[in-house]
Structures are given as structure tokens and as C-alpha cells.
Amino acid sequence: MMYKYFGFFLAAFLVISVAICSWIYVIYQQEKELLTELKRLNTSKSEVE
């Protein structure tokens, strides 16, 4: 059975879940970019040497 105000609960739950997931997604992308750049920098460094 459905209780009153289910929509409000759902909205709050979704806002929290989506916000945390997007935050994780953003920093995860950042980590990936940084790791690629690190790899690139390492190879160019060894080429110089």
C-alpha cells in the first residue's frame, strides 16, 4: 500500500543518491585524466633521458 507523501521521500532520496553519484563520477573522470597525463609525462620524460 502507498503511504502519503511518497513523492517527497522519493525526491529527497533521489536528490541525495544522484548528487553523490555525480560527485563520484566527476572526480573519477578527473582521476582518469590525471592518470593518462601521468603516463604521457612519464614516457616523454624517459624519451628525453
Place this chain on the structure above:
Amino acid sequence: MLAVLVRKDLLIEFRSREILISMITFGAAITLLYAFSFRPSPESMLTFAPGLMWMVFLFVSVLALHRSHSLEKEFDAFSMILSAPVERSVLFISKYLSGFIFLVVAQMVLLPLFFLFLQLPLPANLAQMVAVFLLVDLGISAAGSLLSGIVMRVRVNEMLLPLMLFPMVTPLLISAVKSTASIMDSQPFNQWKLWFQLILSFVIVFSLIGYLIYDYVSEE
């Protein structure tokens, strides 16, 4: 040493008069705008006056607080002061005091104007009023000098200072407005003691933080 530093700030101001003139003109302009925007009955004005008054002084104080550190960037004066054998905490107190003095002087002109333009009755207990104003000014300049030192070398610091200062001083502003309202309403001190204590604790906390931590703010 403290006296020399404060004297330096006051002397620069005495020669250029740029801070006080802009503070007073700006304050008078806002007061004028208030008088034009709301033309309520005298009774309702009495309810809003303390809040409006402190908004004017808060806006005006930003000018002095910003200038107090941005001034030192000209000819890289700040590095010279830092290389002088002065303790950094003394430097903080000097900025704190000169900011306080500018604010008090500007208020001595603006407050009568405010009462005149908005046709407010003078409060019965002037001594209490003066005490509260001086304490709140101390609080604004304590938090403001610290923040002004913090944003000094950051880009767009003239925008950042009010952005940081206004939320930081909300408790002070609330207490100032509440106690000013009580004084204008001739309430006994016991009724608004709490607000006075809050102002006092704000002044103490920010003076202490500034005194202890300014060292790290001013370092090159």
C-alpha cells in the same frame, strides 16, 4: 611600534582622505536611497531603522577594510613592512585599530545624517548606544582586517572581501541590530544582555584568531 603603524595609516589617510570621503559619501548615498525607497510612517520606520542603519555601516566598512590592505600593495609597501622588525600580530592590531578608527569617524558623520534623513527620535540612553556601537565596530574591524589580509593577494579581492565578510559577521549584525533596536526602544539592559554578550564574544573570538593567526596570513 603599534603606535607608529597606526600613525602611518592615519597619516596616509589624513593626506589623501580617500577612505573617509568615499565611506561618508557612499553611506550618505545609501541613506538617501533608503529615504526615497521607503517612505513609511515614523512608527514603522522605527522598526526597520536599526537594521537599515547597520546595513549602511557594514557596506561602508568594506571600503575601509579593503583599502587597509590593498593600499599596502602599492610600491610593494607590504614587503617593506614585513621586512621591518615588527611582530606580525602587532601589524594585525595596527590594521584592526586603524580600521576601527575610520569606521568610528565615518559613523560620527553618518549617524546624525541617518537620524536626520529618516526623521528618527534620538534614543534616551546615548551612553549605551555609544558602547554598543564601539563594540560592534571593533568586531567588524577584527573580522574584516583578518579577511582583508586573507584576500589581499587573491585575484578579484575587492569582490571577495564582502562575499566572505557578510556571512562571517551575520551573528554580529544580528546582535547589533537587536541591541540597537532595544536601546531605541528604551528597554532595560537586562532585556538585551544576551545580544551584548554575543557581540562581546564575537569581538573576543575574532580578535584572538586574528592575533594568533595573522602571522600565517601576512607571510609572503
Place this chain on the structure above:
Amino acid sequence: MESFHSRQSSKVMAGILAVFWVVVLYLVLNVTRIDPDQQMAQKIFYYHVPSAWVAGLGYLVVMFAGVLYLTKKDEKWDHLGLAAAELGTLFCALVLITGPIWAKPIWGAPWSWEPRLTTVLIMFLIYIGYFMVRNFGDEGERTRRISAVLGIAAFFNVPIIYVSVKFWAADAQLHPQPAMSQQSPDVFWTFMLSLLVFTLLFVHLLRFRVHILKLRSIVLGMRYDV
């Protein structure tokens, strides 16, 4: 350096958190009692309060990291401070969003100048300023130092803000103040579990972010070398 989640322990932690996120949702939906008046809206509480707790925890960490950075001058404390400030502000925003969602049906109005709401809002604004200093300041030791100072000053301001706002709107004390120990066991343990999950999530995300910031400073250092 490797990615944070290539570590076995991080993977396990992320898995545990994902599972328990669902477990908490199940408990909240199906096990805890229904409040006769507020019904489902009351259950927002299982997410709202832990978010507020994590936000406060975040700002506490910012303060300690600030003190440690100023005394030890080690970059890792700055990373910790920045990561905690970001998380604190994220959860602060979540508190500010879920609060009005709950208040709309219960109080009839989404916002009220109620002490706790107002305090959280002011803290949120102060930390927006903190990030502006971070972004507009240059990538150097000075910006880290002044951010540490800001984090400390902001933290000591919290009690003054709270007391002043509390007495400023003494007639607006609508915020529920439930005593958790008097709740029935289903409510109590679900709440505690949610609190635990949020705290562990905070710690996990904090370590993740610190890891990335460390990576970032390595990359930035190498850019100059190459």
C-alpha cells in the same frame, strides 16, 4: 601511481557501501514504523540528519587539517582540508535541499528562518567564499595557507552563529528535536545504520579525493619538469 579503486581495500569498501546503501533504503521503506501524521515524509529524516552530521564532520576535519597544515607545512594536510571542505559543502547542500522537501508538506512552507536551517545556510555561504579564494588564488603555498586560516576562522564562528540565530528567531523553533534513545528499536537501529553508512561513505570519498589531489600535485610538478 595507480588509481584509487585498483586497491583491493578500496574496492571492498566501495562494494560494502553500495550494498549497505540499498540495505538502508530497504529498512527505511519496509521495516521502520510509519509516522501517523508525516507518513513517508518523516522517512526523509534517515537521510537528512546523517547528511547534516557528515557536513559538520567535514567542517571539523577542515579545521583540524588547517591547524595541522599551518604547524607542519605538509601538503597532505592541505589536500585533506580541501577534500573535507568539498565534501562538507556537498552534504551541506544536500541538507539544504532535503530540509525544504520535508518542510513543504509538514510545515506548509519550504523555508523558515529556523535556527538550524539558517546556521547551515550561513556555513554554506562561508564555504562558497572559501572555494572562491581557492579558485582565484594562485596554485601556491600562500593560497593553501590562507585557506587553512579561513577554515579555522569559519569553524570557530559556528557556535556564535548558532546562538545568535537561535535567539534572533526564538519564535521560529519548529525544528523537530527527537531524542533518539526514546525511539523504538526499528527506528533507532535503522537510523544508526544510516549514520554509519554515511560516515563510512564520507571517509571513503575523502580518501578517494585526497588520493586524486596527491596525483594532481604530482602531475603539476612533472609538467614543469618536462
